[in-house]
Amino acid sequence: MKRKKQIQFLLFFCLLVLAGLVSIQYYLVQNTYQLNSKTYINEVKKQIAPVIESTEMDSIEEQFFDEFKNLCLQRVNDSITLMQFRSKAKFMADSIQKLSQLYLQSQFEDYPILKEIRLRAQITQIIFETNGIYDTLLKATENPIIFFGDAIQGNAFNISTGIVQSSADQKKDSVNKNLNYFYKHHQTTDMDISNFQQKIWEKMFGVLIAGIVLIFSVILLFFYMYRSLIKQKKIAEIKTDFANNISHELKTPLTSLNLITKSLEKESAFQNSASARGLVNALSRQNIRIQTIVDRVTESSLEPQKIEEKKIDIVRLLKDVISDFNTPTHDLKNEIYPDTFILTTDAHQMERVVQNLLENAVKYSPEATEILIKSYAKDTFYFIEVTDYGHGIPAPEQKRVFDKFYRIPQGNRHDIKGLGLGLYFCKQIMKALKGAIYIKNSTKKGSTFVLKIPV
Known part of the structure; x- marks a missing residue:
C-alpha cells in the first residue's frame, strides 16, 4: 500500500x-x-x-x-x-x-x-x-x-x-x-x-516545433518512467506471491518429513518391519513431491523443450488423456468431434497442455461440478475447449494469468496450491507449436480455455 x-x-x-x-x-x-x-x-x-x-x-x-x-x-x-x-x-x-x-x-x-x-x-x-x-x-x-x-x-x-x-x-x-x-x-x-x-x-515554425518536441519528449519520458515503476511493482508483487506460494507448497511435505524423521528415530519403528517399510515409503513419496516442486521451478528458468512434431490422431490423444485422468470429485464430460482427425503436432507436449488445463479446472471449481472438454475442426484450425463451472476469472486478470509465476490475487490467502507456472508453460508450448491459448469467456459461473492448433 x-x-x-x-x-x-x-x-x-x-x-x-x-x-x-x-x-x-x-x-x-x-x-x-x-x-x-x-x-x-x-x-x-x-x-x-x-x-x-x-x-x-x-x-x-x-x-x-x-x-x-x-x-x-x-x-x-x-x-x-x-x-x-x-x-x-x-x-x-x-x-x-x-x-x-x-x-x-x-x-x-x-x-x-x-x-x-x-x-x-x-x-x-x-x-x-x-x-x-x-x-x-x-x-x-x-x-x-x-x-x-x-x-x-x-x-x-x-x-x-x-x-x-x-x-x-x-x-x-x-x-x-x-x-x-x-x-x-x-x-x-x-x-x-x-x-x-x-x-x-x-x-515561428522552428520555435513551435522545438516546443512541441520538448513537451512530447517529457511526456514520453514520464510515461516510460511510470511504466517502468508499474512494471517493477508488478515484479515485486510476483516475487512476493511466488515466495508465499512456494512456502505453502513446501510446507506440507516438509512437515511430513519432520514427522517421519521423528518416527524413524524411535527404536520401535525398526521392531515392526511393516511399519518401517511404510515410513520409508512415505519418506520416498514426500521426497518425490519436493523434487517435483523443485523441477517445476527449475523448468521455468530454462528454454522451452524442443518440439518434435509428427502426424497424430488428436481425437485418440484426447480420449486417452480423458480416460487416464482420475478425478473422483468432479464429473468429466466430453464432446469430441469428429471421430478421427489427423494433424501434425507434438503429442507429448499437447498432452501436457490438456492435462494442465484439466488439473486447473479441478483446482478452481467446486466439488461435484461438471468439467467439459470439447473439440472441433473449423476452417484451418482444430480447437480444444476445457470448461469449468468455478468462480471465473475477472476481465483485468484474463491476460495476466498466462504470465510467469502470476496467480490471481486472493489477499494473503493461499487456499489453492500452485506456483503460477501451469498456464505459463501452456502458453509457451502452444507458441512453439505455432498455435494459441486464450480464454473464450469467463464469468462468475466458470471459465472456458481454448487451444487453437493449426491444421
Whole structure:
C-alpha cells in the first residue's frame, strides 16, 4: 500500500510538472508571437512609409481637405442639408479614393509589399466652430468617412492617428467678413495584412516545433518512467506471491518429513518391519513431491523443450488423456468431434497442455461440478475447449494469468496450491507449436480455455 501511494504521488507530481512546463511553453510562445507580430508590423510600416508620406499623397490629401472644409462650411451656414452634406462627402471621398488607388497601383513595382496589404485612411470626427459656437458634424460613434483605400473587415493595424485643423488662430472668411470659423477633424490610417497570422507562424515554425518536441519528449519520458515503476511493482508483487506460494507448497511435505524423521528415530519403528517399510515409503513419496516442486521451478528458468512434431490422431490423444485422468470429485464430460482427425503436432507436449488445463479446472471449481472438454475442426484450425463451472476469472486478470509465476490475487490467502507456472508453460508450448491459448469467456459461473492448433 505504501508503494502504491508513492507511485500515485509521483504520478501527481509528474502531471504537475508537465502542466507547469506546458504553461511556461505557452507563455513563451505567446510572448514570442506578440514580439514577432510587432516586429513584422514595424517592418511593413517602414516599407510603405515612403509611399504614404510621399508628396503625391500629400497633394491628393491636401486637395481633398481644402474642398472638404468648404463643404463643412456650407453645412455650418445651413447652405445644404445634412443629407446633402453626407451625399457630397461620400462623392468627394469616392473621387479621392480612385486617385489614391491609381497612385498606389503605380507603386506596386517598386514596393511589392503593397500587393499584400490593404490601406485605409478615414475621418472619425469633425468639429466646426463659427463665432464661438461649436458644431460636431461627425461624431466618433458614427460611421467614419473613408477617403483613402477600402473598408477593412476585422482587426486592422493602426499606422497613425492624428488631428488635422485649419490653424490655431481664427480666420475670416473671404466672402463673409463677419464670419470667423475654426475647423478640426480626427483621422486614422490603418492597414490589413493578408495572411498575417500565417506569416507570423511561419517565422515561428522552428520555435513551435522545438516546443512541441520538448513537451512530447517529457511526456514520453514520464510515461516510460511510470511504466517502468508499474512494471517493477508488478515484479515485486510476483516475487512476493511466488515466495508465499512456494512456502505453502513446501510446507506440507516438509512437515511430513519432520514427522517421519521423528518416527524413524524411535527404536520401535525398526521392531515392526511393516511399519518401517511404510515410513520409508512415505519418506520416498514426500521426497518425490519436493523434487517435483523443485523441477517445476527449475523448468521455468530454462528454454522451452524442443518440439518434435509428427502426424497424430488428436481425437485418440484426447480420449486417452480423458480416460487416464482420475478425478473422483468432479464429473468429466466430453464432446469430441469428429471421430478421427489427423494433424501434425507434438503429442507429448499437447498432452501436457490438456492435462494442465484439466488439473486447473479441478483446482478452481467446486466439488461435484461438471468439467467439459470439447473439440472441433473449423476452417484451418482444430480447437480444444476445457470448461469449468468455478468462480471465473475477472476481465483485468484474463491476460495476466498466462504470465510467469502470476496467480490471481486472493489477499494473503493461499487456499489453492500452485506456483503460477501451469498456464505459463501452456502458453509457451502452444507458441512453439505455432498455435494459441486464450480464454473464450469467463464469468462468475466458470471459465472456458481454448487451444487453437493449426491444421
